[in-house]
Every structure is written in C-alpha cells, then in structure tokens.
Amino acid sequence: MKRDIQLRDYQQRVLDQLADYLSNDSIHIVAPPGSGKTLLGISIIERIQRKTLILVPSLLLKKQWIEALTAYKLEGQLSDQLMEPKDITIATYQDLYSKKDTEATYLLDHQIGFLVLDESHHLKKSWSDHLLSLKVQTDRIQTLALTATPPFDANQREWKNYMELTGTIDEEIAVSELIKAGVLAPYQDYVYLTPYTQETQLAFEQFQRSQEQIAERLSSNQEVTDYLLSQKFITSPLEDLQFIYQHFDLYLSALFYLNNQAYSLSDDHWQVLGMKKKKRPVPPQNRKSLTVLYQYLYEAAPELAIFHDLAKNHWLYENKLDLFPDYQRAEWQQEVPQLKEAIAHIVIKEERAMGKQLCGVLLFDQIKKDVLDGQEDFLAYGVAPAFLELKELLRPDTSLAAICGEFVLIHQQLYEKYLLDYADSMREKELAGYRYLKLTDQTRSSLLALITDLLNRGEIHLLIGTVSLLGEGWNCPAVNTVILGNRAGSYVQTQQIRGRGLRRTDETKLTNIWHIGSVFPHVPLDEQPALAPLLRRLSFIEGLNLIEEPVISTGIERFQLPPQPGLTEIFSFTQTNLDQAKQRRTYLRLWEEALAKGSRLAMPVFVRAVPTKAGQPPQEGAFTKQKGHVPGFIQSLLQGQLGLYFTDRKRRRSWQKRCILQKHLIVTLYQLMREDHLINNEQCLSVDWNETVFTCELAAPYQLKKLFNEQVAEILNEVDTPRYVLKIDKFYAAVPSRYSKNRQEAQRFLETLSREHPHFELIYTKNLAGRKHLMEARLQTLTADSRSEVREEKFWQ
Numbered sequence: 001m002k003r004d005i006q007l008r009d010y011q012q013r014v015l016d017q018l019a020d021y022l023s024n025d026s027i028h029i030v031a032p033p034g035s036g037k038t039l040l041g042i043s044i045i046e047r048i049q050r051k052t053l054i055l056v057p058s059l060l061l062k063k064q065w066i067e068a069l070t071a072y073k074l075e076g077q078l079s080d081q082l083m084e085p086k087d088i089t090i091a092t093y094q095d096l097y098s099k100k101d102t103e104a105t106y107l108l109d110h111q112i113g114f115l116v117l118d119e120s121h122h123l124k125k126s127w128s129d130h131l132l133s134l135k136v137q138t139d140r141i142q143t144l145a146l147t148a149t150p151p152f153d154a155n156q157r158e159w160k161n162y163m164e165l166t167g168t169i170d171e172e173i174a175v176s177e178l179i180k181a182g183v184l185a186p187y188q189d190y191v192y193l194t195p196y197t198q199e200t201q202l203a204f205e206q207f208q209r210s211q212e213q214i215a216e217r218l219s220s221n222q223e224v225t226d227y228l229l230s231q232k233f234i235t236s237p238l239e240d241l242q243f244i245y246q247h248f249d250l251y252l253s254a255l256f257y258l259n260n261q262a263y264s265l266s267d268d269h270w271q272v273l274g275m276k277k278k279k280r281p282v283p284p285q286n287r288k289s290l291t292v293l294y295q296y297l298y299e300a301a302p303e304l305a306i307f308h309d310l311a312k313n314h315w316l317y318e319n320k321l322d323l324f325p326d327y328q329r330a331e332w333q334q335e336v337p338q339l340k341e342a343i344a345h346i347v348i349k350e351e352r353a354m355g356k357q358l359c360g361v362l363l364f365d366q367i368k369k370d371v372l373d374g375q376e377d378f379l380a381y382g383v384a385p386a387f388l389e390l391k392e393l394l395r396p397d398t399s400l401a402a403i404c405g406e407f408v409l410i411h412q413q414l415y416e417k418y419l420l421d422y423a424d425s426m427r428e429k430e431l432a433g434y435r436y437l438k439l440t441d442q443t444r445s446s447l448l449a450l451i452t453d454l455l456n457r458g459e460i461h462l463l464i465g466t467v468s469l470l471g472e473g474w475n476c477p478a479v480n481t482v483i484l485g486n487r488a489g490s491y492v493q494t495q496q497i498r499g500r501g502l503r504r505t506d507e508t509k510l511t512n513i514w515h516i517g518s519v520f521p522h523v524p525l526d527e528q529p530a531l532a533p534l535l536r537r538l539s540f541i542e543g544l545n546l547i548e549e550p551v552i553s554t555g556i557e558r559f560q561l562p563p564q565p566g567l568t569e570i571f572s573f574t575q576t577n578l579d580q581a582k583q584r585r586t587y588l589r590l591w592e593e594a595l596a597k598g599s600r601l602a603m604p605v606f607v608r609a610v611p612t613k614a615g616q617p618p619q620e621g622a623f624t625k626q627k628g629h630v631p632g633f634i635q636s637l638l639q640g641q642l643g644l645y646f647t648d649r650k651r652r653r654s655w656q657k658r659c660i661l662q663k664h665l666i667v668t669l670y671q672l673m674r675e676d677h678l679i680n681n682e683q684c685l686s687v688d689w690n691e692t693v694f695t696c697e698l699a700a701p702y703q704l705k706k707l708f709n710e711q712v713a714e715i716l717n718e719v720d721t722p723r724y725v726l727k728i729d730k731f732y733a734a735v736p737s738r739y740s741k742n743r744q745e746a747q748r749f750l751e752t753l754s755r756e757h758p759h760f761e762l763i764y765t766k767n768l769a770g771r772k773h774l775m776e777a778r779l780q781t782l783t784a785d786s787r788s789e790v791r792e793e794k795f796w797q
Helices: 009-016 018-024 037-048 059-072 093-098 125-135 156-166 175-180 198-219 222-229 241-246 248-260 267-273 287-300 306-312 332-357 369-373 383-393 412-418 420-425 444-456 491-501 531-539 567-581 584-596 633-638 642-675 702-716 743-754 768-783
Strands: 026-030 052-056 088-092 114-118 142-147 187-195 360-364 400-403 407-411 434-438 462-466 481-484 511-519 543-545 551-553 605-611 685-689 693-698 724-728 731-734 761-764 786-792
Touching (some): 018 026, 037 052, 037 059, 052 059, 088 093, 187 491, 198 287, 332 567, 360 491, 407 412, 511 567, 642 743, 693 702
Parallel strands (some): 052 114, 360 481
C-alpha cells in the first residue's frame, strides 16, 4: 500500500516554487541534517516525472534512499544497479566514476532526464569533472542538488566547479526555522581556547622573525632597485602609459618600493597619478604590494640573485613563488597534551552538569590502537588514547564506550547484558572492566546499530569514535553533547559533525557543541594559524547572539572572543564558556525569546569602516552597542582635545556623505530590477546606517536575495576592475555587472540614478582614460584613513 507523503511547511514551499527554480534546469536546496531532504527529494522526483538517476556518496545512504522509495511506492520501476537502469536508479558517485572509461556517455545513452545529487558537497574534483562531462552531452537534463553543507570555504576554482554542476542555491532552509517548527533542537557552540606550549611559541616566534628578515631583504634589494630604475615605465612614465594602465597594480607597487628606498617621485609620476606633488603621501610597502612586484620580477627577470635566496628559504619552489607562506606546524604533536587536557576538562564539566542525562559523542580523525596493547605514547592522539585516559577520570556510574571501524570497547556489564551474541568477536586486552570486540565486515553494521541504540537509550553516556564512522549519515537523536576532538579541515566537515547533535527528542533538549582552538598568546585572532580557519568556519553558522538582547545571527562577533588574547584572557574566556555550558535551561529560554522575534532568515549586507592608520582605535562592530558618546565642542575645548574633535567631525561627515551616495546607488539597482520584473512591489528594500555601520536588506526569496546582494556587494566594495565606474567628486563606485555588459545598460543605470542624484559621471574603464580613473580610485583606497568591510550576514527576524 502506498504511503502518502506528508510535507512540512518548508518542504511544501520548495515544491510550490519548483517552476521558478527550474528556469535554469537546476534545483539546489540547502537544508540541515534531520530536516527531511530525502523525503523532499522523493516529492520532487514524483513531481518531475522523468527518468531519474540518484547519486549518493555511500552505501548507507543508498540503502536509506531505497528504503524510503520502497515505502512511498512511487510510480515506475526501481533499480539499485547502475548498469540496469529503470525509471528510478540509485547508485553511488564512486560506482559511476569507476565506469568513466566504458560509460563515457552514460546519461545520454540511458536517456536520463533528471539527475539527483544527494549530499552534493561530496563532489570532489574527479567526480565533479566527470559528471560535468556527462552533463554537457545532453541539453535536456535537469538536476537536483541536496546538501546540508555547501563548501563555502572551498577555493575559487572548486566553488566554480561546484556551482557549474549544481546551479546556484535556490533555497536555504534555516536551522532557526526548523528549531521554531520543533523539528530540530536548539544548540550552543563553545570554543575552548588552549595556549600552545612554550616550545611551540618559540618556534612560531622564530618563524615570524625569519619572515620579517626575508621581507626586509625583499623591501630593500639594490639589484631589484637598479632593475626597476632601468624600466621605461619608471624612467619615462608618460611615454609608457599603456603599459602602466594595463598593469597599474605593478606600477603602484614599484613606486611604493622605490619610495621606500628614499627615491622621490618625479613630476611625471605625479602627473600619471593625477595628483599634485606632495598633496597625498605615498603609501608604504606592504606584503600585498611586495607580492605583486616580485611576481612580475620573477617572470621578467628570473636571473636576479634574490630568487636564489628565496629558493633556499622555500619561498620559491618548483618555479612557483610562495611569498609569506603560512606557518606550518611540522611537529603539531607538541600540542597533544594541551588538547587532551582540554577534552578531559570539557568531559568532566559536562559529566558533573548532566549526570546520567549526559549523552555525548567525542570524535577523532585517528584511532591509535597500539596504546591498547600497552605501548606507551604520551603524544598519541585519537580514539584509543582518549578512551584509556577518560575511563580513569569518569565516575564509576558514567558509562563509557568507544567504536571505530576496527573495534568496540564497552563495559563488562553492558557486554554481558547485550553483546553476548558477539562473543566470537571478543579479543583479550588488559582493559580493567571493559571488553574489546573486533569488528568485521559481517558484524560492523549490526554492532554499530546496537551501540547507537545503547547510547540513544542512556545505557552509554559518552561514546568515543571516529569521524568516518560517527560523522555524516550516523544518527542518534538523544545526543546532547558533541566534542570535536578531530582536526576539522573544512566547513563541510564541521557542519556534518555538528549535525549529529541537532535531532530533537523533546522540548527540553539543548545540545552543547565544543570546538577546541589552539592559540598563541598576544597574537591577533586573524593571524592565528590554527584558530583563524576555525573561526572562519564558525562565522558561517547561525546561533544565539547575546551581545545585546538575544537574537539569532551568523558572524564571529557573537562568540565575543578577545581580539588579541594574553594568557589571562585565554583562561578567562574558556572558563566563561565552561560556566555558560552548565546553563542549558537559560539558553533554551534565550532561544525561545530570539525565535519569537521573527519568522524568516534575513540576509542583510553590512558595510563597516575599518581604520587603517596604525594606533587608531577600531570602530564598533556591526552588532555591538556604541559605548559612551561623542564629546561636543565645549567639552573637547575644556579637555584640550579640539584636534580630535575636528578630526572626528570630519570623519563622521565623510561617512554620512558616503552612506547617502551608497543609498542612491542601491535604490537605483532596486528600481532597475523592478523594471526588469525581477523584483515585485511586495519585495521591499530597507537601507539604514548609523555612525559606523551601513546596512541594506531586500525582503525576498532566497535566490533573489542572493542575486541582489551580489550586485550590492559589487557596488559597495572597493573598486577593482569593473567595466564601468561612476564618479562624483572623489567618490568612485562600480556599476554592478548586471548593468555593465554594454554602454546601453550602463547608461540606463546612470539615467535612473540621475533622477535622484544628477551629478554622477559614467566612465568606461577599458581605455587609457578610464584606466587613469581606475588608478585614481585604487590610490584613494590605499591612502584612505579607513577601508570598507562588506559582509553578508544572516539574521532571524
């Protein structure tokens, strides 16, 4: 008997908008683990009514799809054999890829009309390249990509390949929406900061000194200076304008370099720059300008002796320059004692707070099983070492177990009560009250299911395992504590692990999710080699923001990390996190308050002025309350701070003027997209700003918001190399790419803008005159007191 498919509101919303999504023959849905992506996929397949191939990354997911399709009994025949395709065929990505030589035209040969890419973030380079080659052979195929974790932190090429295969994201189902609907459980992410050892700190300081020494040689090298002084674009710039305007980043970098060597710019150079002599100081060298300069020099004059020095220091390798390489921790094992201590601290605190209500998972990348045979290895880090250490620290009534692809470790009492059927798998180990069961291909699946059930029923309180086994695809709804002991390398993996704790069991559940970050004391957060990538991943994740009143947002500000922490700040921050983790009821209430304030996930674009001058205090963040007040004229006079008063007044007036101009540009974009029937009258635009932050937001469906925000970002970001720019006085802004494909469209943008602000000038940048304007815009950016930081954030409202 066929079961009716009961859809939740957000699933029905996707089905209702299928026609819009398929305008480019692709559907791309992002939804959290546990949100019902498989059920949604089945509903879409039923609606599309085409011969379908479903691709999944694992046999476990293949089995789940087969079970779901069988239960709902869709019309047509079902096959799980790639070479015996029917109306609906299910296979793994690996299976299809393995036949790339013999089935190079598979989709075309078998008349596949609908391709489902489940867990599409798994599309590694080889898989995506092969699928793209298959896809381009047929012009009638439509695709559905389903994922919880788009690879937002992939490099530019990987992201481009991913988008070509999946299409742009059509809908993102917010975690907040599913929590409010009672589908998922609320959560709180915590970061446990642990300082590096003194030995590692000394190695890092030596690395920094080495970089500074090499940078100093790069900044002042007589052979390089002599070479530049022989180049026409330096000796006779007015006669080499075409080269300069085509390579103005190089030109500016060369001027910065020579200025650093105390060479004064000639009148010709000031004329090229379009500035009066000495009107504006020449910006100092920085790493970016040195990189641009030396990339050019290596192509133009690789025989320069400096490149031999760079090769000796591994900044030049296999004919590729890698200037200012990241710090590579060759002996990261030195961190292991601190990581073990952090994990033990977290586990003990959670055990004390939760008692027998604890249902935790601790995940690692590696097993390190040799320690189970008595091999001493203080620096071993993985499932087995963690098990041996924690079993000595936990209370006797806290049940501990471990599982990986090779074995199960479980308490003697639980073994005798539930696992006697697996007696043949038992191996003798000196584990004091625990049993060791070897996993085989025949027992792995059933033992994993049994251990999962024991954890879910509270017979096990803490389960230690590997990411490969207990990560994506593994479900245990009762999990209320997740500890990432692994060295997560991507946003995708972090989110998949976090998803293990989001299943809802009842209205009292809140999951604590722990991340461990190793830090160098007194080093800014964005320069921390291990912590900075972790914080970047966390910045994409929505959660409680308690800086002011409770709201739900993305952004790293919500974690309130100390910007340049010393040892005192590191320990204080971690202790605060440990104290907050005990207050689950409080955070449940705060989630309820924040969710009650909204019904949708907004995606505003923020612009913040970030000071560039050394010693200048940072502006308030996008989500922080402004503290104190700006002193008035009389107060500044009495305090002897009139200079600061006038400087601040000038800055505020400049910012206010900039915000007004930005508003006119964004409203123009909005009006044109309405004229083009991309936006309707019900989709409202809001623009606002205060003394430090400018924000705009379009209330529209996800895909349209993303399109609008991309164009807004092109307007608000610092001018790079757009086809057309707009200028008024000394303010430059790019014409967004949607309206700069040709002169007619750019002129249309200008005419619409001129209705409200008639003094803008439209400039074409692909000729010499236009290149001069681009150079002026770039120079203004480099010499400005602040730079614009443009970010898209997410808010529940």
